[in-house]
Amino acid sequence: MAWSGRLPCFLSCLFIYTLSPCDSHPHWTLPVRPSNDTARKVSDVATEVAAYADVAKQIIELAVFGAAQNRSYRRLADFTDTIGNRVSGSANLEMAIKYMYSALTQNGLDVHLEPVKIPHWVRGKESAEMIVPRVKNLALLGLGSSVGTPPEGIKAEVLVVRSFDELKQRASEARGSRVVFNQPFVSYGETVAYRAFGASEAAKVGAVATLIRSITPFSINSPHTGWQDYQDGVKRIPTACITVEDAEMMWRMSQRGQKIVVRVTMGAKTLPDADSFNVVAEIPGWQYPEQVVLLSGHLDSWDVGQGAMDDGGGAMISWEVLSLIKDLGLRPRRTLRTVLWTAEEQGGVGAQQYYDLHKVNISNFDLVMESDVGTFRPVALQFTGNDAARKVMEEVVKLLAPINTTKLETHAEGTDISPWMQAGVPGASLHVADSRYFWFHHSEGDSMSVQDPQDMNLCSALWAVVSYVVADLQDMLPR
Amino acid sequence: MAWSGRLPCFLSCLFIYTLSPCDSHPHWTLPVRPSNDTARKVSDVATEVAAYADVAKQIIELAVFGAAQNRSYRRLADFTDTIGNRVSGSANLEMAIKYMYSALTQNGLDVHLEPVKIPHWVRGKESAEMIVPRVKNLALLGLGSSVGTPPEGIKAEVLVVRSFDELKQRASEARGSRVVFNQPFVSYGETVAYRAFGASEAAKVGAVATLIRSITPFSINSPHTGWQDYQDGVKRIPTACITVEDAEMMWRMSQRGQKIVVRVTMGAKTLPDADSFNVVAEIPGWQYPEQVVLLSGHLDSWDVGQGAMDDGGGAMISWEVLSLIKDLGLRPRRTLRTVLWTAEEQGGVGAQQYYDLHKVNISNFDLVMESDVGTFRPVALQFTGNDAARKVMEEVVKLLAPINTTKLETHAEGTDISPWMQAGVPGASLHVADSRYFWFHHSEGDSMSVQDPQDMNLCSALWAVVSYVVADLQDMLPR
The missing domain is CATH 3.50.30.30 (Glucose Oxidase; domain 1)
Structure with missing residues (x-):
């Protein structure tokens, strides 16, 4: 995470580089879903969400104990060991984006890059x-x-x-x-x-x-x-x-x-703004592909350490969600979209340009999620939304009982998702046991050595259950 | 502290540089002492030691709450900020020895330097x-x-x-x-x-x-x-x-x-052995000046950080003991001798030469003490000695009830005092709450920032009560 001060003023030159079509994924099967009422009471929502208990258990089983165990940790290790740190404007960040484009594509996901201009400061x-x-x-x-x-x-x-x-x-x-x-x-x-x-x-x-x-x-x-x-x-x-x-x-x-x-x-000097990309991968929704639950972390880091904690971990669990859902042959009603932001550390630069470009479709953004305070042992889901939305989310986190993370806290955080939340879109972030986060933050100590595979399994499971269920509910979250 | 492996083989060229006479300190007054039996039972020793309760309280009061509060911390800060680290053979170590000679002399103590030859490795x-x-x-x-x-x-x-x-x-x-x-x-x-x-x-x-x-x-x-x-x-x-x-x-x-x-x-290269000194300061005993309770820490450090923890703190509390005893106008029966070792990190080099020189008087060494695992919050006194000596020490640590450190553990530790203990002299060391000691040990992180003034007050009080009382008992510790 960066700091929550004012945004820098070099948001410019915005265009779409490539937008992959929404593939049909004919091999994916649909899970059992609750009935299709439109005007519903709280008790109806509770019933609807509770019906996901088995799916939630499957996701948790796969992520924490099954074949996907430690996968997000291994991916993070391979990514950060291969690339190292990835500061805005650097060749390493370019390599990281190519690496992730290739890895997500090999994972069978719909992937595209959205170009942005980012600051280029060199030490x-x-x-x-x-x-x-x-x-x-x-x-x-x-x-x-x-x-x-x-x-x-x-x-x-x-x-x-x-x-x-x-x-x-x-x-x-x-x-x-x-x-x-x-x-x-x-x-x-x-x-x-x-x-x-x-x-x-x-x-x-x-x-x-x-x-x-x-x-x-x-x-x-x-x-x-x-x-x-x-x-x-x-x-x-x-x-x-x-x-x-x-x-x-x-x-x-x-x-x-x-x-x-x-x-x-x-x-130190500041060079002209550099070309970069937000990396976008998704599983298109089967019923409302234009409606989106957005999951995210940022791919850039500072130019010290490995950028494993800030925010490689957040990026990897946001990828892991798509892998888990795909592995289980699930496909939600709405699109599950993972965005790996660029140039967060300079004040959410890539994310701001993403917002500026996509805010025209703001009514289709169901929930925006970001993990950017570490992927240590998960403690709670932080949520920003109105009372009606919170009531839905209170039901959703009950599905996390098997991993004992059923707490819903107020106020989601995340530089990259804040423009959406400020505009009224519900937001969620991951609260982890982060007592040592700032010991390593933006220092040479931000390395794989601070990460724990089992903690990342739990984060991935939480992230996947919440995003999948919200993306699959009959209705978007109230706002 | 260094490591407890074999000793290097460059112990040579040993001679006494200067030996100050034992001044009479006519202004110091004598505390009340128990009666002067010679053949005594355990209950007699218990009674004798218990009579020091008031003196112990005075020492603790002065060190922890009185005018001496935070003095050892301030001295350590001034010393390490002024000199920096002090590796064997370096100009910094020479400066450190001069600094301490001057500071101890200004404190009104009997001070002398004992020359030794030490390794001179440069990075x-x-x-x-x-x-x-x-x-x-x-x-x-x-x-x-x-x-x-x-x-x-x-x-x-x-x-x-x-x-x-x-x-x-x-x-x-x-x-x-x-x-x-x-x-x-x-x-x-x-x-x-x-x-x-x-x-x-x-x-x-x-x-x-x-x-x-x-x-x-x-x-x-x-x-x-x-x-x-x-x-x-x-x-x-x-x-x-x-x-x-x-x-x-x-x-x-x-x-x-x-x-x-x-x-x-x-x-890296190894240069010819360098000249150095163990720094010795003492309060001569009023009755048996030839008999000694030796307190110590080492003045040298590694060539990184400030060497505040390893072992500036041990050196400073060993000086602080003499200051406290002097401030209270006390003077024990035996000599209280503080030795600040040189070249401990190379395997107790200065201390080995001190032992070789002084072992001829081994029967006069009552107790050898070293603090070299940090001066964090004291937990216990570690002690090596026979059962009879342990019985005496069990009574002595009861005097530390006001600071809740009445625990006596087995096996004193300290590279520098180990030759004496191996030869049968009772030894004592300080056990502190050291869970983070090795996080900083021999690294740039060994600095004043890991030290706490109140912890050092408590260490000083413990160190002073134990050494003063043992030095003042009618009999030397059994061995």
Whole structure:
């Protein structure tokens, strides 16, 4: 996941590259379905949903104990080991899209690519060194969209602050300095403001550069990157994240009254927007193929680690749903569409263009789902929708009793699905036991080693039961 | 702490540099002490120890709640922020010794340095890159005593194994390869054998180099270094630790039948042994100044991180004991001697030379104590001694009831105190809540950020009560 700030402003050049026809899948058989009333009471819906108990068990059996066991994990391992990380604009992201196009096609699914334009920021070479009071290398990661430094770097005395308020109070000390933000981690949603806006806030009081404590509650000297946002009309100064350890060390030094001087060299630059694609694979609905339950994760990652957790896992379970449904010979009433977004990390860039293109058909979007906070042990389904829709979903999650994840929470999350939810389409996201998510997030630690195959089986089962049943109900979710 | 393998063989050139006279400390007052029987029963000892309850409370009050609160933490922060890490043979270690000599002297203690010769291995520049099946930078840390590579590095195909047994079974595949050990972490004591002996075991079957999965149960792409031991008569090949993540990735690749090629460049070399010192500070005993309770930690560290946990914390609480006793105007019957060892990480090199020099007085060593597994929240005192001595110590730890650490465990640990314990001197070590110790151990993550001031207060209080009371009892511990 990226951050939930404002969207970048380079949404342009939108066109359809290829749209595969909806194949008929004549070999797929239809499951038993409840009767076909149109005006129905809550009790009717409960009865209708409860009739899916056997199908739900079949899906869970296949995903968790059957032939599909550990498949999403193996796919994720193969994908991330083969490609590595996949930042917006990179050759790796292009390779990843080709890889997935090929893999989904080989899986017998309807696949097409929808072209979009995405940001192309490159990190270049970067290094940081404390020179005074002693020489120490500082691990750092420049922030997405940051400008670089001159080739010789920027050497400046450091002003360490713990908050934006403290920066304002000490504005007179900031001129010509490098502001180091040593803000404590409160929550990602709150603390990420320092990464996103720290550079512009520091530039407003005359700083020449910033270093920001990584947005994480735990560190093994691990810097975390992420997108940042220059404010219009404010000088653009280089900005990077350093480790919790180094930020705290400089804070202690400053509290002792010690002078601190740091040199940072960053080769970062922004190139012209690049061509990319959202990857779309689907099982067309047998009755209402134009109506869609959309499942998604994003294929891009940051340019560190393997991007297994953020968001390879979300992408793989969204593919796994189609494989499971296909393996069981099922085909829902409506289309089950998996979309693997591009350039989420830059603010949901691919997804915004998808929305702009497809919003004309918004009335056909039944439910939009995204998994982008990890595929650890599933805890609940998060849901955004009106009361009537929630009543339906409360019945649907009861089908997850065999894997003990029958909890329905409020407010789905997901940068990529938020435009749809804001426009009134019901949305769902996966809530997992994510206590360590931000330890690895946007760092070299985002690797296959944090993933667990059994957790991914459970996520896949949940994801598949919910999406299949909603896609197969007689009526779309109320909105 | 280092590893508990065989000792290196460069113990030589031993002499006393300076020995301060035992000052009389006329301003220190004597606490109330129990009566002076010589032949005593267990109940007498219990009564004698119980009479220290008030003194113990004073020590605890001062260390945990009083003016000394957080002092050992602040000292550790100042020390490690100022010096950084301090590997055997480095200028930083020399600086650290000077810093501590000066700080202890300013604290009004009797301080002297005892010269020793220590290993001087230097890391040099090092890098590793997977070239096939794709290009990926591999984080690594060369292992202490490893030879380097030619300047252009060593490029070799990789054989990944999970154990020494598997290496033997696949010996025919090892010739000319780089063996990657991807052994699972079982416990430090068991798994460290791969770091210590992996290179020689691989060389025996014809490997040209090794990469070993870091000895840790948890990783954020963090390589861990440490000492390793070439076997006599076996070819010395370059050896380094890589991250858990990369070892697991190469294992997965090898399981898929993929060819893996890695290039490693290491500038490591061993220079002639260097001059160094054990730092000794003491409060001379008022009655038996020749009899000693020895408190210790090691001042050296690895050349990564800050060496705050391993073992700056142990060194600082061993200093803190003398400060607390002095602040309270106490002076025990026997000498309280704090020794800050040098070159522990190379196998207790400084401590071995201290033992060789002072073992002639072994009958005067009452108790040897070392803290070298972190100064997190104290859980128990670990003790090695005969039954009679244990009975005394069982009474002593009861004095720690105010901080709820009255547990006495068997088997003290500590590379530096083990020669004394093997020779029959009672030993004690600190058992702390160390579940994360090996996450940071010998890595860039060993920093002040893992330390907690209140935990250090508790460790200091425990350390002080135990050492002071034992030093002040009428009789030395039975042995």
